[in-house]
Amino acid sequence: MHTAIDIDASLRRFWELEYVNQELHRKPENDEVEQHFLKIHTWDPKGRYIVELPFKDPNKQFSDTLTNGNSLNDALRIGPKNHGKEEVKTTALTTQEVILLSPIEALAQRVSSWTKMVRIAAYSLRFIQRIKAITSGTLTNCKGLTFEEMQAARILCLQDAQKCFKNDYNLLMENKPLQSRSQLIKLSRIISKDGLLQVGGRLDNSQLPADVKHPIFLPKSHSITRMILEHEHASNLHPGVSAFFVIIRQKYWVFGARNLIRNLVHNCIKFFRQRNQRAQEFMADLPGIRITEALPFQHSGCNYAGPFILKERSGRNARKIHCLSAS
Template sequence: MGLTGIKQEIGKNDIFERYSYIPKLQRIVAYLCRYVHNLRNKNNKIIGNLTEAEVHKSIQLIIQLTQSAKFSKEACYLKRDQKMDNHTRLIPLNPFLDSQNILKVGGRLAYSELPVGQKHPILLPSNHCITRLIFREEHLRLNHSGAQATLYSVREKYWTLDSRHLTRKIIHQWIRCFRVKPRGADYIMGNLPQERVSVSRPFLNVGVDFYDLFYIKKKAHQNRKRIKSYVAVYTCTATKAVHLELVSSLTTEAFIGSLNRFFSRRGNSKSIHSDNVKNSLELVVSSRIFMNCLNRPSILK
């Protein structure tokens, strides 16, 4: 029985679907090829451990059988130098057959300095057990990496149809990866406040917050030391307009001064929203100065 007979027996008995580990399958196919070689060459038998060449030849045989199961018509067209069917999905990939009769992706990287395997990756069908084994093995080798990392690593040597969908499906079926990334609860957002959806003049309803610390130079001294300064950010809840006020410190008095300047420029506000910072609205609401600011007549009517 020759190598062709071995191919037929492998395809008939579906030996590929019996194993879930691609290196083990490579060794088994390599031993089958050695068995055929020893039957045909009784005076020149090969014994001992498998060599690297035998393992490499076995993976080539596995790829050939995988492609012949799904891309047999396309391979026949390429062998006869005929035009492929217009309905095939391989036309955009410009496939060709290499010296080992393996379908590879064409392209415009012939003069690139990349390795041959990256310039012209091997074509694989998406709905084949060997393709799934290759993706699972690469995902395991990368210590359960994400879908993009696994896909890009496989594409350095193989090109699969519907590869993104296949990668996500394999990672989702992996129990460890599925448990690490559980789906979070989807909460229904509450209604927006009335100030956010009502028509009003600018800065009638505002939100206030402090910007991060930065330094400025004061010209009152010759050495011009740097002093700490802050920016009070007043945001209109209706129009999203922004008003900035320079604040010299984080004290309540400095904030009230910026609030006075803001009211003098933009008019009194009906409501002010702030966080719980002690230098802000928490202390100002109870102060008489703030109440006097609210009782002043508005500049912008």
């Protein structure tokens, strides 16, 4: 039995059933984008694909389009336009906090030597005192700096370095307990007559100098602390880490001193020049009788030790005996 099937009619009917009659709704923006694409995309005779940039026109800069109130879409001539509406601009302001430094802190940033800084501070204090003396009529002539002026300048610099302990200082002056996060909470502390924070300790009855009994507290991140360490390291002929740590503890109690000293010593060129290893002589070869197999007591030697001075008895007419030991 044979059945004739019209294949063309069946395929046409299949596609007509699958076709969805839906019209494409185009917006004006789609037409603008398509026209813009066709305008800036071209092919040259050599077959190269060329795209024109919107700010290639010298009469119209890209930055000018933004400053004139036009949006980015208007500059590219695509998308919806603002129709006369101005673009909302945002302005970002960058603020920087200005930290006012004290005269001593400003001087510490310009000077790299502890001795020079103390002398400059001493001359500044002298200038202030001479201005006061001129107004009061008690001006006296003095050429060089005195010990008292140098000591007053040194105390002034150390007081400025201890400003980070100001809260602890105020609590100690009011006889109140320190805060739990204070660096001085685990240490015995006192306030000297010069107004400096120092280690208390239990060495008041000793005959040690006052600086050794009560070292001065210093912060680890202050520039004055760095200058003091560099000065003491040069004054003590560039010692090593352990020796320099002991020397510093006799005058100052620096928080995190070992790390600071380690960095200072490792960056010191003179220290590395002084610690060159000395040449060591090679030992001679051992004698043949010491490394050759032999019978017992075939080769013998004598080792001496002494002399040891012995007393037979104490008192008058005591005799001394010199004893030698051999093996």
